Amino acid sequence: MQILKYLILVFSVLSGLFFGCTRLPNDESNPHSLQRRKVEEYFVSSGVVRYFLPEIPYWANFSESAGCRREESIKYLDLKMVRGSLSLTYEEAIQLQLMLNNMIFDLKEEKHISHIPFKEEEGLFFKASDRIQAGIRTFRVPKFKRVHLIWIDPYLKNVTGLKELMQKSSVGLGHPVFVSLCLTRSHLDNWMKTNDFANKNIRLLSYEMLSPYDLEGELKTKYHIFVDEIFGKDKSTFFYGPKDRPVPQVFEGNFKIIRY
Numbered sequence: 001m002q003i004l005k006y007l008i009l010v011f012s013v014l015s016g017l018f019f020g021c022t023r024l025p026n027d028e029s030n031p032h033s034l035q036r037r038k039v040e041e042y043f044v045s046s047g048v049v050r051y052f053l054p055e056i057p058y059w060a061n062f063s064e065s066a067g068c069r070r071e072e073s074i075k076y077l078d079l080k081m082v083r084g085s086l087s088l089t090y091e092e093a094i095q096l097q098l099m100l101n102n103m104i105f106d107l108k109e110e111k112h113i114s115h116i117p118f119k120e121e122e123g124l125f126f127k128a129s130d131r132i133q134a135g136i137r138t139f140r141v142p143k144f145k146r147v148h149l150i151w152i153d154p155y156l157k158n159v160t161g162l163k164e165l166m167q168k169s170s171v172g173l174g175h176p177v178f179v180s181l182c183l184t185r186s187h188l189d190n191w192m193k194t195n196d197f198a199n200k201n202i203r204l205l206s207y208e209m210l211s212p213y214d215l216e217g218e219l220k221t222k223y224h225i226f227v228d229e230i231f232g233k234d235k236s237t238f239f240y241g242p243k244d245r246p247v248p249q250v251f252e253g254n255f256k257i258i259r260y
Contacts, residue, residue: 048121048122048125048126049118049122050078050081051077051078051081051082051085051125052075052076052077052078052121053075053076053077053078055073055075056073056076058073061073063153063181063182063207063248065181065246065248065249065250066153066154066180066181066182066248067153068153068156068181068182070182070183070184070207071187072105072183072184072186072187074097074101074184074207074208075097075100075101075104075121076097076211076212077093077096077097077100077211078213079093079094079097079211079213079217080213080217080218080219082096083217084217086129086133088132088133089229090215090226090229091229091230092132092133094209094211094229094230095132095137095138095139095209096128096129096132097208097209097211098138098139098185098206098208098209099128099131099132099136099137099138100124100125100128101184101185101208102138102185102186102208103124103127103128104116104121104124105184105185105186106186107120107124109186138185139185139203139204139205139209139230140203141203141230141231141232142175142177142203142231143175144174144175144235145234145235145236146173146174146175146235146236146237146238147174147175147177147231147235147236147237147238148171148173148174148175148176148177148238148240149177149179149205149227149237149238149239149240149251149255150162150165150166150171150176150177150178150179150240151179151180151239151240151241151242151245151247151248152178152179152180153180153181153182154242154245156180156182156183156191159195161242165240165260168260171240174236174238175201175203176201176202176203177202177203177204177205178192178197178202178203178204178205179205180204180205180206180207181207181210181248181250182207183206183207184206184207184208185204185206185208187206188204188206189204192204205225205230209225209230210223210224210225210250211223211224212224215229222249222250223250224250224252225250225251225252226252226253227251227252227253227254227255228253228254229253233254236256237253237254237255237256238255238256238257238258239251239255239256239257239258240258240260241257241258241259241260242259242260243259243260
């Protein structure tokens with residue numbers, strides 16, 4: 001009897017170890033489910049990983065001022081380290097963050113995967129860095145002297161008010177830039193197509209251009225978008241926001257606020 005109990009105990013322990021170590025298939029229907037990296041994805045990095053900040057978990061990925069939860073997690077860069085190592089300006093570094101995330105999203109879409117191997121992330125970083133230093137940009141600053149930053153997050157679910165605003169003659173005096181603290185550039189582009197805003201020469205400033213670093217490269221306690229650094233101090237910049245919503249504090253710089 002004692003031997004039988006011992007055998008049952010051993011069998012129970014071995015069964016628990018076996019099933020506990022068994023890898024379950026990824027739940028592709030749930031983008032926020034835990035997924036394990038394949039062993040072959042781990043490699044000796046050239047050091048690019050030090051430029052990446054830890055990924056924000058889904059539950060903490062939201063914008064309080066815009067009142068939204070972001071469905072897509074992005075790669076935030078350590079701007080202080082990136083700028084110091086690559087001798088980049090703030091504008092170049094934030095454009096690098098945008099371009100890198102856009103490349104990562106495109107690759108995921110192309111391969112129908114939820115994440116890419118570390119080695120490929122590193123390759124995309126080098127590719128994006130080369131393009132930035134060659135003067136290539138994902139977000140192209142309008143050549144117009146007057147720029148209209150139009151905050152669209154309050155209208156993501158109901159575009160009626162936004163379409164009425166876009167019909168006003170005063171809005172046509174400057175080049176429109178739709179700004180979102182909720183959507184990535186790719187998702188914002190899809191939203192534009194769905195709501196008949198595509199092909200209207202409207203530039204898109206998405207939340208990949210947010211950073212917790214200031215112009216001196218110091219880590220602060222809030223996110224920033226430095227308008228003058230992105231658009232240039234020679235521009236006349238106007239920020240359009242609804243009367244019933246405060247202007248998000250992430251926007252910093254010399255610009256005029258227009259309530260509607």
